[in-house]
Amino acid sequence: MSVRPPKSLPSTPSSPPAKKTTIAHLAELRASRIPITVLTAYDFPTARACSAHPVDITLVGDSLAQVCLGYTSTTRLTLDEMLHHCRAVARGTTTPCLIADMPFGTYAAGPRDAVLAAVRMIQEGQVEAVKLEGGEEIVPHVNALTQMGIPVMAHIGLLPQRHTSLSGYRVQGRTVESARSLVRAALALQDAGAFSIVLEAMPSPLGAYITEQVNIPTIGIGAGPGTSGQVLVWDDMVGTWGGHKAKFVRHFGDVRKEVARGVAAYVDAVRDGSFPHPEREGYAMDHGEWENFLIAEGKSGWTWSSKENPV
Ligand SMILES: Nc1nc(=O)c2c([nH]1)NC[C@@H]1CN(c3ccc(C(=O)N[C@@H](CCC(=O)O)C(=O)O)cc3)CN21
Ligand SMILES: CC(C)C(=O)C(=O)O
Numbered sequence: 001m002s003v004r005p006p007k008s009l010p011s012t013p014s015s016p017p018a019k020k021t022t023i024a025h026l027a028e029l030r031a032s033r034i035p036i037t038v039l040t041a042y043d044f045p046t047a048r049a050c051s052a053h054p055v056d057i058t059l060v061g062d063s064l065a066q067v068c069l070g071y072t073s074t075t076r077l078t079l080d081e082m083l084h085h086c087r088a089v090a091r092g093t094t095t096p097c098l099i100a101d102m103p104f105g106t107y108a109a110g111p112r113d114a115v116l117a118a119v120r121m122i123q124e125g126q127v128e129a130v131k132l133e134g135g136e137e138i139v140p141h142v143n144a145l146t147q148m149g150i151p152v153m154a155h156i157g158l159l160p161q162r163h164t165s166l167s168g169y170r171v172q173g174r175t176v177e178s179a180r181s182l183v184r185a186a187l188a189l190q191d192a193g194a195f196s197i198v199l200e201a202m203p204s205p206l207g208a209y210i211t212e213q214v215n216i217p218t219i220g221i222g223a224g225p226g227t228s229g230q231v232l233v234w235d236d237m238v239g240t241w242g243g244h245k246a247k248f249v250r251h252f253g254d255v256r257k258e259v260a261r262g263v264a265a266y267v268d269a270v271r272d273g274s275f276p277h278p279e280r281e282g283y284a285m286d287h288g289e290w291e292n293f294l295i296a297e298g299k300s301g302w303t304w305s306s307k308e309n310p311v
């Protein structure tokens with residue numbers, strides 16, 4: 001399985017042809033202080049939407065477990081389930097860099113497991129890089145992956161895969177000790193070869209401070225505006241997620257309301273017989289063929305009106 005070749009989007013007079021996002025390009029965005037845009041995607045149409053007004057990175061997050069599959073925790077998601085969604089997102093992805101979360105349990109036992117699972121994610125899932133949650137304890141895993149040429153995005157701060165042992169989804173880095181351990185983790189993960197780090201749920205000054213201390217792009221979610229880029233979960237961004245709304249979420253659309261309106265309008269239209277309209281959404285038949293059909297059936301006087309006889 002080879003890495004997919006860069007694809008170009010058609011150019012318009014106002015915009016040059018979009019190029020495939022590379023790791024070097026992400027580093028350039030950081031150096032130029034151009035915010036990096038990241039959105040999650042779990043399926044083909046969402047991947048297409050992310051590619052159409054292109055974000056820099058499309059992330060198949062393990063938030064997939066909750067917002068798309070209805071599990072109560074990301075820890076329920078298996079590698080096979082993740083691969084199934086990665087393939088769908090890959091089919092809809094053009095220029096964005098495609099990254100996916102390594103599911104809970106696929107790297108816990110050690111670097112060897114991490115490499116085996118990451119190879120499957122690249123070969124079967126067609127992703128370009130993997131993301132792992134953890135601090136200094138996953139430095140050996142990040143080393144093993146990056147030494148074999150598998151690009152790694154690190155993820156520190158709030159670690160949803162550890163919500164049970166951490167007694168919930170809590171903002172991190174609010175004490176001197178916790179803030180210092182996050183800075184140490186960021187530097188250690190950078191030294192281990194991570195090309196970028198997600199900073200989740202930490203005070204804004206700490207997000208900016210870590211960003212200044214490292215020389216790789218940081219991607220914030222609830223880490224303030226001082227990071228190199230931002231990520232949001234798709235369903236939080238478009239407003240389709242009906243569960244807990246974290247403080248860091250902003251709805252940039254109200255798709256839930258529009259979906260509810262559409263479903264109600266469809267059900268009402270079918271029930272009142274206004275959908276489908278016999279011509280607008282139906283197929284016509286040559287009049288002579290129809291007459292001959294009725295004669296063949298012995299029913300030449302048969303008439304039908306969608307109004308009188310809706311079924
Ligand atoms: N829809 C959705 N959005 C996410 O960002 C997300 C998921 N799902 N699922 C996987 C993880 C879980 N995440 C979460 C889940 C809960 C909080 C949360 O309850 N945050 C509290 C902070 C509590 C505190 O003060 O410490 C909040 O109110 O923001 C944050 C991130 C992030 N990821
Ligand atoms: C929110 C991002 C960073 C994530 O890890 C996910 O969607 O699972």
Ligand SMILES: [Mg+2]
Nearest residue numbers: 061062063101
């Ligand atoms: Mg995740």
